[in-house]
Amino acid sequence: MRIAIAGGGPGGLYFAALMKQLDPAHEVTVWERNAPDDTFGFGVVFSDETLSGIGNADEVVHAAMERRFARWTDIDIEVAGSRFTVGGQGFAAMGRKELLGILQRRAAELGVTVHYCTPVPDAAELRLSHDLVVAADGLNSAIRAKYAESFGPALDRRRNKYIWLGTDLVFEAFQFFVKQTEWGTMQIHGYPYSGSGSTFIVEMHEEVWRRAGFDRTEGRELPPGESDEYAVERIRQLFAEELRGHRVLTNNSKWLSFTTVRNERWYEGNLVLLGDAAHTAHFSIGSGTKLAMEDALALAACLHEHPAVEPALAAYQAERKPVVESTQRAAQASLEWFENIGMYAGQAPAQFAFNLLTRSRRITFENLRERDAGFAALMEREFARHEQAPAVAPAMFQPVSIGPLELKNRIVVSPMDMYSSVDGVPGDFHLVHLGSKALGGAGLVMSEMVCVSPEGRITPGCPGLWTEEQGQAWRRVTEFVHANTTGRIGLQLGHSGRKGSTRLMWEGIDQPLPEGNWEVIGPSALPYGPGSHLPRAATRADLDRVVTEFAAAAERGVRAGFDLIEVHAAHGYLLSSFLSPVANHRTDEYGGPLANRLRFPLEVFDAVRQAVPAAIPVTVRISATDWVPDGNTEEDAVEIARAFIAHGAAAIDVSSGQVTQDEKPAYGRSYQTPFADKIRHRVAEPAGVKVIAVGAISSYDDVNSILLAGRADLCALGRTHLYNPQWTLQAAAEQEYAGPAAAWPLPWEAGRRKPPTARTDRVPPRLELLRTGGADQVHLRWTPGAAAEPSGPMRS
Numbered sequence: 001m002r003i004a005i006a007g008g009g010p011g012g013l014y015f016a017a018l019m020k021q022l023d024p025a026h027e028v029t030v031w032e033r034n035a036p037d038d039t040f041g042f043g044v045v046f047s048d049e050t051l052s053g054i055g056n057a058d059e060v061v062h063a064a065m066e067r068r069f070a071r072w073t074d075i076d077i078e079v080a081g082s083r084f085t086v087g088g089q090g091f092a093a094m095g096r097k098e099l100l101g102i103l104q105r106r107a108a109e110l111g112v113t114v115h116y117c118t119p120v121p122d123a124a125e126l127r128l129s130h131d132l133v134v135a136a137d138g139l140n141s142a143i144r145a146k147y148a149e150s151f152g153p154a155l156d157r158r159r160n161k162y163i164w165l166g167t168d169l170v171f172e173a174f175q176f177f178v179k180q181t182e183w184g185t186m187q188i189h190g191y192p193y194s195g196s197g198s199t200f201i202v203e204m205h206e207e208v209w210r211r212a213g214f215d216r217t218e219g220r221e222l223p224p225g226e227s228d229e230y231a232v233e234r235i236r237q238l239f240a241e242e243l244r245g246h247r248v249l250t251n252n253s254k255w256l257s258f259t260t261v262r263n264e265r266w267y268e269g270n271l272v273l274l275g276d277a278a279h280t281a282h283f284s285i286g287s288g289t290k291l292a293m294e295d296a297l298a299l300a301a302c303l304h305e306h307p308a309v310e311p312a313l314a315a316y317q318a319e320r321k322p323v324v325e326s327t328q329r330a331a332q333a334s335l336e337w338f339e340n341i342g343m344y345a346g347q348a349p350a351q352f353a354f355n356l357l358t359r360s361r362r363i364t365f366e367n368l369r370e371r372d373a374g375f376a377a378l379m380e381r382e383f384a385r386h387e388q389a390p391a392v393a394p395a396m397f398q399p400v401s402i403g404p405l406e407l408k409n410r411i412v413v414s415p416m417d418m419y420s421s422v423d424g425v426p427g428d429f430h431l432v433h434l435g436s437k438a439l440g441g442a443g444l445v446m447s448e449m450v451c452v453s454p455e456g457r458i459t460p461g462c463p464g465l466w467t468e469e470q471g472q473a474w475r476r477v478t479e480f481v482h483a484n485t486t487g488r489i490g491l492q493l494g495h496s497g498r499k500g501s502t503r504l505m506w507e508g509i510d511q512p513l514p515e516g517n518w519e520v521i522g523p524s525a526l527p528y529g530p531g532s533h534l535p536r537a538a539t540r541a542d543l544d545r546v547v548t549e550f551a552a553a554a555e556r557g558v559r560a561g562f563d564l565i566e567v568h569a570a571h572g573y574l575l576s577s578f579l580s581p582v583a584n585h586r587t588d589e590y591g592g593p594l595a596n597r598l599r600f601p602l603e604v605f606d607a608v609r610q611a612v613p614a615a616i617p618v619t620v621r622i623s624a625t626d627w628v629p630d631g632n633t634e635e636d637a638v639e640i641a642r643a644f645i646a647h648g649a650a651a652i653d654v655s656s657g658q659v660t661q662d663e664k665p666a667y668g669r670s671y672q673t674p675f676a677d678k679i680r681h682r683v684a685e686p687a688g689v690k691v692i693a694v695g696a697i698s699s700y701d702d703v704n705s706i707l708l709a710g711r712a713d714l715c716a717l718g719r720t721h722l723y724n725p726q727w728t729l730q731a732a733a734e735q736e737y738a739g740p741a742a743a744w745p746l747p748w749e750a751g752r753r754k755p756p757t758a759r760t761d762r763v764p765p766r767l768e769l770l771r772t773g774g775a776d777q778v779h780l781r782w783t784p785g786a787a788a789e790p791s792g793p794m795r796s
Contacts, residue, residue, distance in 0.1 A: 001026050001303075004130040006120040006143055008032025010044075010096075011275035011292025012136035013103035013114075018057060018300035020110035029113045031120040038225075039100050040252040042166040042200075043070075043193025044289040045093045057297050060109075064102045068094045070192045073780040074173035077356060078242075080180070082349035086357060087778035088371025091174060093193040096289070123147070123271065132309055133271045134299070136292070139261060141277035151273065152264030157257050159339050161214065162203040162283075163231060164256070166249035171198045172781040176356060177242045178341070184208030185342040188242060189284060195784030197249065201283065202235055203338060206257075214255065227253040258282055258335060260328065266321060267313035274299060279324045281331035284338055285360050291327065295320060329668055330360040336674065343681045347710055350382040355709040361670055365395075365708055366701040372778050379708050395707035396700060397732065397741035400443070400714060402690050403617030403650030405564055407443035407714075408486055409741040410707060411728045414694050414718035415446040415492045415566070415621075417458065419504045424451065424464030426473045434477050437721050438485040441728030441742050445487055446716070449494040449568050450474075450557075452549040455518050456495035456574070459504050465493070465553040471560045478561035486743050490564035491557040492621070493608065495546055497574030498522035498535035498583065510661075522577050523584040523591065523600075529661030537586070543600055546574065551607040558612055565612055567605050569644075570623040571658035575601040579622070579640060580659045582631045594636055598643050609648045617650035619692075624656045624675030627663035634675050642683045651690040652679055653716065670697050670706065677711040692716050700731035 003019060005012045008030045016028045046054075046065075055062040069092045077084045107114060120126075123143045126133045135143035144151055167190075175190035175198075186208065189201040209215060217228050227250035236248050261280040266273045275292030298320045299313075306312035337359035344352055357363055369376035384392045389399065397409050413434075420429045430447075438445045451457045451464040464470050474491075481489045500520045503511050512533050521542055522535035538546075550567070557565055569575035577583035578600045584591050590600050609618045622644070624637035632640070641652045654676040657663050665671070672695030680691040693712035697703060703715045720727055732742035733754045744752045 001131040001309075002129070003028045003132045003134065004121075004126040005030040005134045005136055006123070006126075007134075007136035007138060007275075007277075008034075008036075008104075008114055008116065009136060009138065009275065009292065010099055010103055010289045011296050012134065013100070013107050013112075014058075014061070014293050015134060015136070015274060015296035015300055016112040016114075017061070017103065017106045017110050018296060019303070020107070020112055021058060022300060022304050024111065027113075028111075029115070030107070031115050031118050033119055034117065036100075036104055036114075036116050037097070039097045041096045041164055042197065042249070042251065043093045043191060044096050044099055045091055045191060045287045046290050047286075048090050048092070050290050050294055051092060053294065053297055057300075058106070061102060061106050064106075065094060065099065068098050068102075068194070070094065070194060070782045070784070071780070072173050072192070072782040073778065075176070075357065076171075076173045077176045077178070077353045079176075079178040079352050080349045082353075084350065084353040084375070085173070085779065086353075086368060086372045086375040087780070089174070091191065093191055093199075095193050095197075098194075099289070127270055131270060132303070134274050135271065135277045136274040137277055139259060139276040139280060141273070143271070144263070144273060144277050147268055147271065150265060150268035150271075154262045154264075156260040156262070158260065158282075158335055159206050159257070160203055160335070161206050161209040161255050161257060162201055163228070163235070163253055164251075165200040165202065165232070165235070165253050166251065167198050167200045167243060167246050168196060168249065169198060169200075169243055169246035170195065170782070170784055172783065177239070178352070178356075179239070179242075180345060181208075181212065181238070183211035185345055186212075186238070187338065187341060188239065192782045192784075200248065202239070205339060205342065208342070209255070217255075222254055225252050227251070228255060231255060260332065260335075262328065266317045267310075270309050270313075272299065272313050272316065279328065281324075281327050282335035282338075285331045285334045285362075286327055291324065294323075330362045333674070334360040340678070343678065344710075346681075348382065348386055350379065351386065351708070351710050354379050355711075358705050358709050361702075361705075364701045364705040366704075374778075383708050391739070393739060393741065394700070394735050394737055395704045396715070397735075397737050397739060398707075399741065400690065402444075402564060402619065402714075404615050405488060405617050405650075407488060408743075409441070409443040409728065410714040411442045411444075411703070412692060412694075412714050412716035413437040413442045413445040413721050414716035415448050415568075416718045416722070417448045417462065417505070419459050419461035419506075421461055421463040424454065424457070424462070424466065425470050426463045426477060430463070430473075431477050431480060434489065435480045435484070436725040438481040438487040438489065439745055439748075440721065440724075440726040441732065441744075442487055442721070443728075443741070444490055444564065444714070445481065446490045446566065447474075447477075447492055447562075449492050449573070450553070452493055452495055452546070452553040455520070456497075456500065456546075456549070458496040458500055458573075459502055460513070460516070461504050462496075465491075465556045465560070466549065468556070471556040474557070474560040474562070478563075482561065484745065486740070488563040489561075490566055490619075491560075491562040492566045492568050493550060493553050493557065494568030495549070495574040496520070497572070497577050498526070498533065499528050499572055501533055522574070523586050526583055526585065528572060528583075532661075543590075543603070547603055547607045550604045551611040554608045554611040554618075558616060562616070564617050564619065564650075565608060566619045566621055566653060567601075567608055568621050569601050569605075570621040570653075570655045572623070572660065575604060576623055576659060580626050580632055582626055582628060582660050594639055598640065602643060602647055605644060605647055605649070618648065619651040619653055620644045620649045621653035621655055623659055624654050624672065624679070626659045627657045627665045628660055631659060631663075634678055637675060638679055638682050641679045645683060645687050645689050649689060651692055651714075652676075652684055653692040653694065654679055654712075655694050668696065670702055671695055673697070673706055673711050680710070680712060690714060694718070700735065703731075
């Protein structure tokens, strides 16, 4: 093959070397606009997984890298006068210039032609004269821009400012300094890369950056290689304590805004993207160099395994793109956390440290326990102390109160529509369904949406509370829960609005009834989606009637024995559609700005709150975003939550979407938790109001991680409880917790211990002369000039 490579960075050079290694007959040419000793930045970090791949692919490169690595296992976090160290992570770093030298020498040894200080020829010409053209030309790829219609790039420029620096202070571990200044929160990401230096990245929100005066050089064009000396001097002064008298080093150091690069396709014909040209991921979770070298390995392997270029490139994209997208999801969560870092300034230092460590959702409490049991135990103790709990226990099993209602644990069975009522009356199915979830150990079991009128149903199978017969049927359920469990049961009240008069879920979700339809109303005469009912715009008389129906249903709910009442203002139903500018196009006092769109939902909430005794808390579920460009955003959700809190909401149950069929949710594990996190820290916690996180939370590890980080006060799980009604009790058994927060029903007590599994009777012999592991081996720090030495935990 004749192969042309645009860009002589680590990704391009490594790919060139691998292809020549696979077949010396390949003719591989690299064009690099810079000189061989020009490089920007300082250190690069690798994971053990990536290094294993490099070792398998090219032992020469791996051995050369291995000789230059700085290695350590610790992360140090310094915040608010406290220092925390967590070990067991595993890092390896080296100088970027050294890495380039290794790859340049390896490429030369294998016969790769590299043209330094040379612009890349026109890509169209290269495609005609070569079998393969690799665009490894970086973040600002000219080739990607030229073929944008083919690749479908999306560039997301973020809000934080950062500057890449070095220092001759050699850190012993991965270092986070979080500094509260008069202008706001600033942070340092630092790590050693040799025996003489460390990478030192300063990052802050753009608003903090401007308030601190760093925008003084904003309009100045600095030539390549020149650094922003004004910023560097300010940083020397601001971080003098952290630098401990050491120098700040520069290398083309200037303020940047991180840009996340994504592409729909990575190849077109015989042209393929590699490294930053194809994708970027925020530096707080990974190295672009690491990703580029992984790309190079995968691309070389696919070309070797397939007989033609296009099938090989298709295989490369199919193999590599999902891996990168997974990394980008974690990186997105991480960069958004750092964009909002000022929101956590009031957290206790220990909780802040845990929050930082778990920000991407890739590291969880159990991960940390496996790596550093001492740090994990500290987090549980700190959580118990902060919550004034009677004893240390897994976070999910600490008691919590929603207003005056005390709950034994922090697990909520989320409301789930069952579509199994007849004329709105719940039956035996509901008794068994909700009763089994309460027996299964959850602190709070929520009903599905119970409709306030026949016209407020979603389907003919939805339950209601518009008659006394329905109230008596519900009382049968609540009495069972109270008589047989230590859990509590809540009532969710709602009105379907424009999403009503549809078929049962298993007959066609959101599809209109073929017959027996009833009239549906909404804020405006706009359907939920194509083929949906066209609602009638609600009149003042309609709104007054709905308010009265909610209040009457709430009163019946109290008489039925419910412990809590939740107003359903999410998922595109009537109250939610009034809140959303996508569904609400009214021009009266109930439409337009958010304050007007809130008016009717607040009228309903006020009526419910007034109808319910003070001893019963009233909560609200909201959709934190509509997942469409012109819909509500998470910032709107903060203001919506603020309004309901001002009207007496005891908790905010934070869901999202389902307001329009045009939505494009960013699904993923715990994907709605960041919305709960923002609402909790911005408005709920200061008001003493609880926040419930919901959405793709499925493991007790996820629950404990969310709670320990302070992202929510409770977690609601739905499908998880359908899969396993005894999920909470089994989570207690898995964690070896036995206490009042997970009390087994007396007839079930024999099953409270985890059943034995295969070969649990085997007792292994001792097979080591000197014991390894233990606390001393968890903490390995970088000590240049000597073997890396373990140290004990350092916490204050």
